[in-house]
Amino acid sequence: MKRWVTLILLLTAVITLAYVFQVPQPEDVKPLGEFYLENSYFGDYSAKSPEVITSILWDYRGIDTLFETAVFFLAIIGSLTVFRLTKEQEKEVKTEPTQVEPLPLPIRTVTKVIVAMILAVSASIALHGHLTPGGGFQGGSALAVAPLLIIAAYSKYALEKNGLDKTRALILRSIGLLGIALVALVPLLSGSYIMQNQPVFPAEINGQLIGGSLIYYNFFEFLAVGAGFTAVFLLLAIPEEKFKKILGVRR
Amino acid sequence: MSEILFYLGAVMIIIGGICDLFGAIGLLRFPNFYVRLHAATVGTIGGAVVPLFGVALLALGADFLPHRYAIAGASFITGIIVLLAAPAGATALAYAAHKARLVEWKPKVDHLAEVRGDD
Numbered sequence: 001m002k003r004w005v006t007l008i009l010l011l012t013a014v015i016t017l018a019y020v021f022q023v024p025q026p027e028d029v030k031p032l033g034e035f036y037l038e039n040s041y042f043g044d045y046s047a048k049s050p051e052v053i054t055s056i057l058w059d060y061r062g063i064d065t066l067f068e069t070a071v072f073f074l075a076i077i078g079s080l081t082v083f084r085l086t087k088e089q090e091k092e093v094k095t096e097p098t099q100v101e102p103l104p105l106p107i108r109t110v111t112k113v114i115v116a117m118i119l120a121v122s123a124s125i126a127l128h129g130h131l132t133p134g135g136g137f138q139g140g141s142a143l144a145v146a147p148l149l150i151i152a153a154y155s156k157y158a159l160e161k162n163g164l165d166k167t168r169a170l171i172l173r174s175i176g177l178l179g180i181a182l183v184a185l186v187p188l189l190s191g192s193y194i195m196q197n198q199p200v201f202p203a204e205i206n207g208q209l210i211g212g213s214l215i216y217y218n219f220f221e222f223l224a225v226g227a228g229f230t231a232v233f234l235l236l237a238i239p240e241e242k243f244k245k246i247l248g249v250r251r
Numbered sequence: 252m253s254e255i256l257f258y259l260g261a262v263m264i265i266i267g268g269i270c271d272l273f274g275a276i277g278l279l280r281f282p283n284f285y286v287r288l289h290a291a292t293v294g295t296i297g298g299a300v301v302p303l304f305g306v307a308l309l310a311l312g313a314d315f316l317p318h319r320y321a322i323a324g325a326s327f328i329t330g331i332i333v334l335l336a337a338p339a340g341a342t343a344l345a346y347a348a349h350k351a352r353l354v355e356w357k358p359k360v361d362h363l364a365e366v367r368g369d370d
Contacts, residue, residue, distance in 0.1 A: 104346055110339035117332060153343075 036060070048203040049130040049211035055197070057135075058217045062184065062195030069137075069221065073177065076228040080170075083235040089246050093238050094165070096157040103153055111153035118146045126222035130211030136221025143222065144229030156237035169231040176224025183216045256312030263305025270297025284354040288341055295337040303330035 029037065040046050040055040049055045057065050085093060102108065126139025150159050159165075184195045192200055201212035243249075274294025281287045307326040310319045348354045 104342055107339045107343050107346075110335050114332065114336055 045199045046203070047130070047197045047201075047212035047214055048209060049214055051130055051132060051135075051211075053133070054129055054135050054214055054218070055211065058214055059195065059197040059212075066180075066184065066195065069180070069224075072225070073173075073228065076173070076232055079232050079235065083238075085246070092246065093242055094157070094160055096155070097239075100155065107153050111149050115146045115149055118142060118149070122146070122222070122226070126218050127215065129218035130214035131209070136218040137225050139218070139222045140225025141229065143226030144233065147230045148233050151233060151237045156234055159234065164230065166231050166234050169227045169234065172227035173224050173231065176220045176222070176227065179220030180217060180224065183213050183220065186213075253312040253314060256308045260305040260307070260309030260312065263308065264302045267298050267302030267305065270294065270301065274298055283357075284348055285345060288345055292337055292341045295333060300330045300334045300337075303327070303333065 036056055037052060040052045040060070041048065041050065047055050047059065122139045122142035122145075124139075125134040125142055126136050129135030129139065147159055147164065187196045187200045188194055190200055197212040197214065201216070202210075203212050204210065271294050274290050274292075274297070277290025277293065278287055281290055303326045307323040307330070310316060310323040310326065313319055316322065349356070
């Protein structure tokens, strides 16, 4: 009974507070916001991206974003270092144990369908990053769910047999990183500042809005984040027994 | 036409709410893992898929709504994805629990054993 009273009191309090203290509606755009809008959406030298946040993140606060991305990659490199193995151990980790019973059929079939859907959705999130909320990191995180699902429903060996092993994932991730670095450095060639969009990259191609450098950044970040997560997931999916064998732990 | 869609969608959303309530009660009250899993699936299929289809119908019927086809399509697709994924997830959970012998297994009726006995 006491709990019910508390619950009802809490609910009433929350609802009353929400009713009394309504969020104030902004009446006009603040000067700083106006500046950002002028320089990222309107204006001749802007990326013309309706998703101003992405524009600001990559162009006006590009170094900030670069270091955030660097933190993520350091985390991945750290986990790769923790899991470093010799050549023989790598081979041992990649050999499939024989007596593995596959999961029931419905799980495997549904996983196939959903993996295809996830690939499409993640590509859409990343490549629409300059138009809608979302972008490279979000798209890449969504992309990384696909190999994770395959690992859960089939096994990590299925992924490796189909060509996506740790080395390939790392290569893809490096390509993504290299792409980001190149896109960041290109403006220097024409005398602009580093990581600045305007007016080096065209805002439109064939009348199709691509938001200057934003689409390149988003695509490469998508690749790098997706592949980086995949590499870590592949490492985490190594069975415990194999590690015990490698480390020489007695049963 | 739009009124029919509106009432159909509203009824489906109400059904969803009821299913969610039943699912939650079942999750709290049912005796063991497998039956609780059933309650959880009632909550996802009845409580998420059906109202999502309801929202799709509502959006189709609402002439004043901007982007109503986009909303309807997105709800419909999301519903289908949940409809596919929830049973697969439940199957995986039940299979894993059974395989690992983590849950006490006291069936009142065991159809699988009967079928296997006939083979």
